[in-house]
Amino acid sequence: MRALFSFLVAAGLALSAFAEDAAPAEDSGRAIPAVTLATARIAEMQARVPVSGTLVARQPVQIFPQVSGYEITEILVEAGDTVEKGAVLARLDSETLSALLAQAEAEYQRAEAGVSQAQSAIDATAAALTQAETSLRRMRQLRESGNVSQAVLDEAVAAEAAARAEAASAADGVGVARAALALAEASRRVARLNMQRAEIVAPVAGLVSARNAELGALSGAGSEPLFSLIAEGSVELAAEVIETALPGLAVGAPAEISVAGLGRIEGEVRLVPATVDPVTRLGLARIALDPDPRLRTGLFASGWVITARRQSVAIPAGAVLSDSGGDRVQVVEDGVVRTREVRAGLLWDGQREILEGVEEGETVIARSGAFFREGDRVREAAAAQQAPEQAADP
Incomplete structure (x- = not known):
């Protein structure tokens, strides 16, 4: 029995020693996890706001006739034509307007003659008044010397008063004649303007975006304009923008717009929405587009407004771990994870901008960083892929 007990004790000691020697070997042979690594680099980062809407005229112009009731006798343009300022678009029947102008010219000439006549009357009454005043003075002298009777003097006084009244009346007549001349001049001016307005000009x-004028129709008979123009042919995008993106919009911000059937066209924000639709929760911005003769009002367009663009340190978006405690990144230094x-x-094109915490050139775990903790050892996935190949080499 004693010999059996001694054998068992010796065997136990041997097994214990073997276990102690085997443990480090097992630890040293444990596989190091392979991970995908990425290097922080300087890249362009952008913030974009999606927009969509319809092309509209930047400055629509509606042209109505300025004289009503006259037949349209000639139409010189069609929708789609490009016109210069002052170009004749259509003509109205001008016979009646010509007659009215001739009548106004005649009235003006008569009023001019009336002013001349009134001026002559002033001159005549002024001479008569001077003669009456001279006669009155002479009669008074003669009366003082007793050479004329009181009746003769009274007649001279009455004649002088009558001459004075006629002079005053003649002066008033000049005022009336001049007022008539001013009225005739205004009437002649209106007649000339109406004659000019027989030609509908741009x-x-x-x-020219629309033509509603028809030959034979009477000017001013309908509520629609005869012609509609797009000033300078400038077309822009009336873009709907979600309310949460409005604070980032600014006048002059660049835009990349894709127009149906035309492709990409550059532009910039011209107007920022001042209000938001309470039902759709959208604001309506205006985006000026680069000139292109293919642009047509009514076309659908969509695209992006670039609200920010800068060069920054960037890493793959999946490398940033976010939770209630904030954002963190698993940085790898000499094969050891450092949280x-x-x-x-900004988040752009699969990359995330890092404003603080990571410098250019540092290595981070690009994916599955949440599975590692501070101090864990890792190796790059590419090295793990090469290991079997190296082991197969003789």
């Missing part, structure tokens, strides 16, 4: 240069808090910024 108030600005631009593109580092960061301040993340």
Whole structure:
């Protein structure tokens, strides 16, 4: 029995020693996890706001006739034509307007003659008044010397008063004649303007977008304009923008717009929405587009407004881990994981901007960083793929 007990004790000691020697070997042979690594680099980062809408005229112009009731006798343009400022678009029947102008000219000439006549009357009454005043003075002298009777003097006084009244009346007549001349001049001016308005002209240069004028129709008979123009032919996008993106919009921000059937066209924000539709929660921005003769109002367009663009440190978006405690990144230094808090910024093209916490050139775990902790050892996935090949070599 004693010999059996001694054998068992010796065997136990041997097994214990073997276990102690085997443990480090097992630890040293444990596989190091392979991970996908990425290097922080300087890249362009952008913030974009999606927009969509319809092409509209930047400055629509409606042309109505300025004289009513006259037949349209000639139409010189069609929708789609480009016109210069002052170009004749249509003509109205001008026979009646010509007669009215001739009548106004005649009235003006008569009023001019009336002023001349009134002026002559003033001159005549002024001479008569002077003669009456001279006669009155002479009669008074003669009366003082007793050479004329009181009746003769009274007649001279009455004649002088009558001459004075006629002079005053003649002066008033000149005022009336001049007022009549001013009225005739205004009437002649209106007649001349109406004669000019028999030609419907373009108030600005631009593109004729619509023609409602018809030969034989009477001017002013309908509520629609005779012609509609797009000033300078400038077309822009009336873009709907979600309310949460409005604070980032600014006048002059660049835009990349895709127009149906035309492709990409560059532009910039011209107007920022001042209000938001309470039902759709959208604001309507205006985006000026680069000139292109293919642009047509009514076309659908969509695209992006670039609200921010800068060069920054960037890493793959999946490398940034976010939770209630903030953002963090698993940085790898000499094969060891170091958890580092960061301040993340823009997300663009699969990359995330790092404002603080990671410098250019540092290595981070690109994916599955949440499975590792501070101090874990890792190796790059590419090295793991090469290991079997190296082991197969003789």
